[in-house]
Amino acid sequence: MSHTQQNKDRLLARVRRLKGQLEAVERQLEAGAPCADVLNLVASVRGAVNGLTLELIEDHMREHVVAPLAPGNEASAAGAEELIAVIRRYLK
Numbered sequence: 001m002s003h004t005q006q007n008k009d010r011l012l013a014r015v016r017r018l019k020g021q022l023e024a025v026e027r028q029l030e031a032g033a034p035c036a037d038v039l040n041l042v043a044s045v046r047g048a049v050n051g052l053t054l055e056l057i058e059d060h061m062r063e064h065v066v067a068p069l070a071p072g073n074e075a076s077a078a079g080a081e082e083l084i085a086v087i088r089r090y091l092k
Helices: 008-031 035-069 074-091
Strands: none
Touching (some): 008 035, 035 074
8 A cells, every 4th residue: 555545644643734724824915904904914825835744755765765775784774764854854
């Protein structure tokens, strides 16, 4: 079973929160909210998208890069964890 199917509920919850945030941006724009308020909402959407992206990348790395190589290949697992940490810092 694919890691996206195994974590489907968690991923869909993130997508639904994103949808709600985007709808909030739409409501603010329709209401003529100050640009700073809209920008703050957009920044939160960006953070949420980055969080979803990071979760998908981490799961992909662990499922398709590390797991097939894990038995006896600790260097690959360590390298993948280092890469995940770098990506996490980049996306925050």
